[in-house]
Amino acid sequence: MRISDYIEQSFSNLWKKKLRTFLTTFGVVIGIGALVSMFAFGKGMQKNVTDTFEELELFNYLSVYNRSGSARDVVMPEDPDSPERAGRQSRPQERAERQNRLLDDDFIGELTKMEGVEWAFPEIRFPALIRFAEEEEFNLIQALPAHVCQAGYLKLRAGTFYKSDDENSLIISDSLLHRMKVKKPETVIGRDIEVSTLTVDFGLSNIPNIISFLRGTGLPFSKQSYAFKIVGVTERMGLGGPIPIRSNVIIPSGTSERMRKISLTSISDFFRSPQQTQGYSMVGVKLTSPKYVEPVKTHIEELGLETFAFVDQFGEITKAFIFMDMFLFAVGMIAIVVASLGIINTMVMSILERYKEIGIMKAIGASDADVKRIFLFESGVIGFLGGVFGLVLGWIVSTVINQVVNHFTTRQGVPRMEYFSFPWWLCLGAIAFSILVSLMAGIYPTVRAARVDPVIALRHD
Numbered sequence: 001m002r003i004s005d006y007i008e009q010s011f012s013n014l015w016k017k018k019l020r021t022f023l024t025t026f027g028v029v030i031g032i033g034a035l036v037s038m039f040a041f042g043k044g045m046q047k048n049v050t051d052t053f054e055e056l057e058l059f060n061y062l063s064v065y066n067r068s069g070s071a072r073d074v075v076m077p078e079d080p081d082s083p084e085r086a087g088r089q090s091r092p093q094e095r096a097e098r099q100n101r102l103l104d105d106d107f108i109g110e111l112t113k114m115e116g117v118e119w120a121f122p123e124i125r126f127p128a129l130i131r132f133a134e135e136e137e138f139n140l141i142q143a144l145p146a147h148v149c150q151a152g153y154l155k156l157r158a159g160t161f162y163k164s165d166d167e168n169s170l171i172i173s174d175s176l177l178h179r180m181k182v183k184k185p186e187t188v189i190g191r192d193i194e195v196s197t198l199t200v201d202f203g204l205s206n207i208p209n210i211i212s213f214l215r216g217t218g219l220p221f222s223k224q225s226y227a228f229k230i231v232g233v234t235e236r237m238g239l240g241g242p243i244p245i246r247s248n249v250i251i252p253s254g255t256s257e258r259m260r261k262i263s264l265t266s267i268s269d270f271f272r273s274p275q276q277t278q279g280y281s282m283v284g285v286k287l288t289s290p291k292y293v294e295p296v297k298t299h300i301e302e303l304g305l306e307t308f309a310f311v312d313q314f315g316e317i318t319k320a321f322i323f324m325d326m327f328l329f330a331v332g333m334i335a336i337v338v339a340s341l342g343i344i345n346t347m348v349m350s351i352l353e354r355y356k357e358i359g360i361m362k363a364i365g366a367s368d369a370d371v372k373r374i375f376l377f378e379s380g381v382i383g384f385l386g387g388v389f390g391l392v393l394g395w396i397v398s399t400v401i402n403q404v405v406n407h408f409t410t411r412q413g414v415p416r417m418e419y420f421s422f423p424w425w426l427c428l429g430a431i432a433f434s435i436l437v438s439l440m441a442g443i444y445p446t447v448r449a450a451r452v453d454p455v456i457a458l459r460h461d
Contacts, residue, residue, distance in 0.1 A: 010377040013350070021382070024346040028386025028434060029393055031339040035332030036394030036430045037420070042328050044421035046321045049314075058310040062285040062296060063123065064103065064111075065306050103280040103305075111285055114299065116292025121145050122280035125247055126261040130172075131194040135180040141170075141195065142247035143256030154250075158186040159232035165254030170195075171232040176248035185233035195249075196225045197261040224260050235415075340441040343382055347375060347445030351452075362454035375446040376439060383438025387431035394430075395422060 014021040052058070103122070111120040124143040129136060149161040149171065162169040170193065174185050182188055228251065287293060290311060297307045351358070358371060398420035406416050 006373055006377040007381070009374060010381045013354075013374075013378060014381060017350070020346055020349070024342045025382050025386050025389070027339040027342040028382060028438065029390040031332070031335035032387050032390025032430055032434045033393035033397065034335045035329070035433075036391055036422075036426065037398050038328035038332045039325065039426055040394065040398050040420040040422050042321060042325045043423060043426065044419045045324075046318075047421045048417055048419075049317060049321075059290040059293070059314070060118075060287040061310055062287065062293065062300075063308040064283040064285060064300055065281060065308070066103065103283045108283060111283070111300075114296060116287050116289065116296060118286045118288050119148070120283055120285045121148055122253065123282040123284045124253065124256055124280065126197060126256075126259075128198075128249070128261070129196040130176070130180075130249060131196065132180055132188070132191075133182070137176060137180055139176060139249055140247040141249045141251055141256075143253045144250050145253045149250065155235045157233045157235055159189040159230070162231050162252050165252040167231075167252050168226070168228050168255060169231040169252065170228045171234055171250040172230055173234050173248040177233065188230050188233065191230055193228050193230055194225055195228055195251075196223055197259055198223055199260045199262060226259060336437055339386070340437055343379060343438055343441040344444060346382070347379060347442050348448070350378070351375070351445055351449045358449055358452045359454040359456070362452070368450035371450045371452075372446040375449050376442055379438045379442025379446075380435050383435040384431065386438065387434030390434060391427055391430050398422075 108120045108122065111117050121144065125140050128139065128141045130139050146162055146165050146167075154161070154171070156171075157174055159171075161171065172188070172193070177185055177188060234250075285296065287296060293309050293311055297309060300307050361371060402419050405419060410416055
């Protein structure tokens with residue numbers, strides 16, 4: 001028999017038992033639909049993260065910071081007569097120079113001259129009380145140079161960027177305005193806003209004040225207020241470009257230097273003594289291409305500094321997605337196993353009902369292999385139909401869920417996202433996997449059908 005004959009006979013035999021075939025196939029549809037939807041969700045989330053990293057050029061970004069006197073920078077005393085001392089006399093001095101290296105403007109100037117470095121800037125963030133139109137919000141303010149803001153990475157909903165680093169102007173996010181009961185961002189352009197900062201000293205030289213603060217008899221804080229003008233309103237912030245925007249208010253870096261404030265780039269800033277406040281806590285570096293990440297990291301780390309690269313963090317995120325895919329696959333396989341049991345039951349019932357028919361086929365010359373192929377093709381047809389319609393069902397359910405989730409999230413100011421992704425390999429793989437599972441489920445029934453004794457089958461009533 002030709003393959004087309006097997007397929008035609010399979011459809012004909014399955015059509016004779018429409019309800020049973022429908023129920024069995026529907027079980028496969030449910031299983032494949034669930035598996036496809038879960039995989040599509042995992043791939044959709046991974047695609048969103050990858051696209052965000054690429055769109056915002058986060059693979060080209062480095063953060064540089066001091067080691068803050070970590071254990072590996074501590075120089076232990078050596079025996080003056082030690083034979084190893086002669087070859088390492090200069091190392092303590094080198095370590096001291098590296099540990100004392102400041103993240104200052106000179107260092108930033110050196111970075112910008114390196115091959116592959118597009119620009120570098122100090123990452124400065126500090127807490128402040130924002131007062132506008134009788135509304136107050138406590139928030140973090142981030143200082144950015146004007147050329148970074150104007151590079152086209154931040155998206156404005158209204159207004160413009162500040163033109164220089166010394167303006168008393170700022171850019172505010174629409175999400176912060178929303179919390180301050182401002183519904184139309186364009187109405188705040190050109191209006192004044194007050195920023196109040198706090199200063200505190202947790203250094204060793206301020207121990208008496210710290211003790212009085214802990215006793216509840218005093219506060220080592222002072223408040224300063226500054227007037228700014230709103231020049232621009234950005235979209236909701238989070239990762240706002242090739243630089244991580246972790247604040248809802250952005251001010252010029254030059255203006256920030258003139259303000260008294262608590263730097264809060266990292267938690268270690270709280271414990272820096274006044275002697276350590278020279279220089280910046282962290283410096284951001286924008287590279288022209290991800291290929292320069294490793295060379296620039298190596299050079300910076302040779303200076304005794306630490307680096308953080310989003311490209312390294314992305315590797316950890318990818319591992320997390322692999323584990324998530326494995327979990328979703330395990331959950332989806334539960335439905336597939338149930339569907340397989342349905343296929344086995346359907347095929348065994350078909351054999352019992354067609355017992356005499358099998359005997360006649362063998363009596364007129366059909367081999368065991370021919371009988372096996374007939375029932376395997378029937379199992380394959382069930383798997384093919386289940387895979388195709390399961391893929392359609394998974395796509396429909398995913399689309400509905402995506403629309404419902406976006407309906408609620410967009411009302412909260414979150415940008416619209418595609419939470420499910422259906423790459424071509426997932427679509428073809430779902431159908432192929434469904435056929436494979438159905439063929440495996442049909443192995444036992446086909447072997448049982450091939451073992452039918454034609455003499456006994458012809459006597460079967």
